[in-house]
Amino acid sequence: MKTSVLDRFLRYVQIDTQSDPGSESFPSTAKQRDLSNLLAVELLEIGISDAHVDEHGYVYATIPSNSNKTQIPVICFCSHVDTSPDVSGANVKPVIHRKWDGSDIALPDDHTQVLRISELHDLDQQIGNDIITASGKTLLGADNKAGVAEIMAAAEYLVNHPEIRHGDIKILFTPDEEVGGGTEKVDLAKLGADYGYTVDGEAVGTLENETFSADSVRITISGVSTHPGYGLGKLENAVKIAADILAKLPKDTLSPETTSDKEGFIHPVQVEGIQEKVTISFIIRDFTTAGLHEKEAFLKGILDEVLKQYPNSTADFKVQEQYRNMKEVLDKYPQIIENAEEAMRRAGLDPVCRSIRGGTDGSRLSFMGLPCPNIFAGEHAFHSKLEWVSVQDMEKAVEVIVNLARVWEEKA
Ligand SMILES: [Zn+2]
Numbered sequence: 001m002k003t004s005v006l007d008r009f010l011r012y013v014q015i016d017t018q019s020d021p022g023s024e025s026f027p028s029t030a031k032q033r034d035l036s037n038l039l040a041v042e043l044l045e046i047g048i049s050d051a052h053v054d055e056h057g058y059v060y061a062t063i064p065s066n067s068n069k070t071q072i073p074v075i076c077f078c079s080h081v082d083t084s085p086d087v088s089g090a091n092v093k094p095v096i097h098r099k100w101d102g103s104d105i106a107l108p109d110d111h112t113q114v115l116r117i118s119e120l121h122d123l124d125q126q127i128g129n130d131i132i133t134a135s136g137k138t139l140l141g142a143d144n145k146a147g148v149a150e151i152m153a154a155a156e157y158l159v160n161h162p163e164i165r166h167g168d169i170k171i172l173f174t175p176d177e178e179v180g181g182g183t184e185k186v187d188l189a190k191l192g193a194d195y196g197y198t199v200d201g202e203a204v205g206t207l208e209n210e211t212f213s214a215d216s217v218r219i220t221i222s223g224v225s226t227h228p229g230y231g232l233g234k235l236e237n238a239v240k241i242a243a244d245i246l247a248k249l250p251k252d253t254l255s256p257e258t259t260s261d262k263e264g265f266i267h268p269v270q271v272e273g274i275q276e277k278v279t280i281s282f283i284i285r286d287f288t289t290a291g292l293h294e295k296e297a298f299l300k301g302i303l304d305e306v307l308k309q310y311p312n313s314t315a316d317f318k319v320q321e322q323y324r325n326m327k328e329v330l331d332k333y334p335q336i337i338e339n340a341e342e343a344m345r346r347a348g349l350d351p352v353c354r355s356i357r358g359g360t361d362g363s364r365l366s367f368m369g370l371p372c373p374n375i376f377a378g379e380h381a382f383h384s385k386l387e388w389v390s391v392q393d394m395e396k397a398v399e400v401i402v403n404l405a406r407v408w409e410e411k412a
Contacts, residue, residue: 003403005153005394008148008149009306012149013094014092015035016089016090016091016092017031018085018090019084020085021085021179026184027057027176028176030080032081035130035148035157047159048155056185058186058187061171062168062169063169067409069409072166072167072288072408073194076149076195077154077197078171078174079145079147079150079151080177082175082178083145087383087385088137093135095132095133096130099129100128100131101128101150107134109135110136110137113136114386120382120388125203125204126392131389133386139384140389142379143377143382144177144377146378146397146398147198147377148173150377152400154402158405164402165409166409170196172186174186182361186368188365195336196362196370196372197362197374200375200379201375201377204378204392205351205352206375207344207373208356208373209327210326210358211354211363212323213286213292214284215283216319217283217317218279218282221242221278222315223235223241223276223310224312225238232239236278237266237389238275238278238313239278241278241307242271252264262354263288264292265285267285268281284299287355291322296319303317322359323359323367332371337353341353376393
């Protein structure tokens with residue numbers, strides 16, 4: 001199956017769409033609209049007549065059903081247009097390494113940037129494929145323009161192949177995913193989809209149906225402050241209380257640096273204060289809500305223990321929900337994952353379900369009412385100058401999207 005995915009990808013990555021975590025505006029950078037506007041124009045050219053960019057920079061479009069079945073769930077495919085603030089996305093020069101032979105790839109504009117099989121996972125699967133990288137000075141932007149190009153190419157393919165039956169297919173391109181704002185101003189009522197797939201995953205054949213569940217905890221310690229010359233028997237220094245709490249965290253477990261797979265953690269991210277008052281901010285992560293609560297109880301236990309030595313000091317322990325494992329939602333609709341696996345098998349792939357040690361726009365969308373796992377886009381080493389994607393993996397992703405549209409129609 002030959003599609004327009006490569007041409008589209010090369011065109012989109014050359015448009016700078018870096019988002020900015022420090023910005024107050026929405027989208028965080030106006031330049032993201034350059035790509036959003038282009039995508040809307042290209043969708044109109046394909047023949048998708050309702051394509052448009054809304055006032056917040058989201059692109060919405062519908063490929064109308066061509067089936068006489070009336071009960072087909074409306075499926076949405078979603079990607080984000082912005083690139084990471086971590087590495088420059090200006091003047092990206094994509095380079096295609098055709099029929100790659102497995103040898104090291106030194107990037108032309110900075111020879112110290114080298115892709116090596118020994119250092120980058122999944123690269124060993126790509127020998128003989130056409131690999132695309134940046135030139136050494138920027139990221140590539142495959143995260144998530146690979147997904148954008150794949151959805152666009154699949155849309156074009158579906159419109160040009162009316163013999164492939166499908167229900168209403170919705171397309172959604174969001175800004176500001178990399179700065180946590182991707183779902184902030186999305187209008188799900190207007191989108192009108194039943195289920196969604198973000199196309200923002202890594203290796204070909206992978207599917208992510210689980211994310212962390214996440215809370216934050218803020219401990220605010222009020223000590224007893226005195227003039228240091230006259231503190232005898234009175235002073236209870238909040239800075240030292242904070243230090244005692246942090247010292248009691250386990251050294252060999254429950255931290256990001258000592259856990260993997262399905263293990264969660266308690267992670268202090270900021271300490272702020274003076275002897276009178278100190279605030280410690282934590283993020284708590286686990287794959288279950290019960291696991292989060294256990295960790296919070298453990299942390300509260302440490303706090304209570306420490307405070308026993310400081311009888312006149314007090315502390316406030318505040319838990320705030322951040323996001324929840326999307327599996328809690330997805331388990332109610334097993335068809336979403338089953339159909340994705342079926343679509344992958346039809347593309348000759350062996351589907352692998354994975355979990356993400358983080359959150360995604362899909363986890364937020366799932367709890368906002370659009371159950372939404374993440375399927376592969378082929379993007380790798382994202383947020384770095386070594387970012388790469390292969391043309392073959394992108395073509396497979398297009399095939400999977402087209403198959404998904406077909407599978408949902410067939411099973412309705
Ligand atoms: Zn992404």
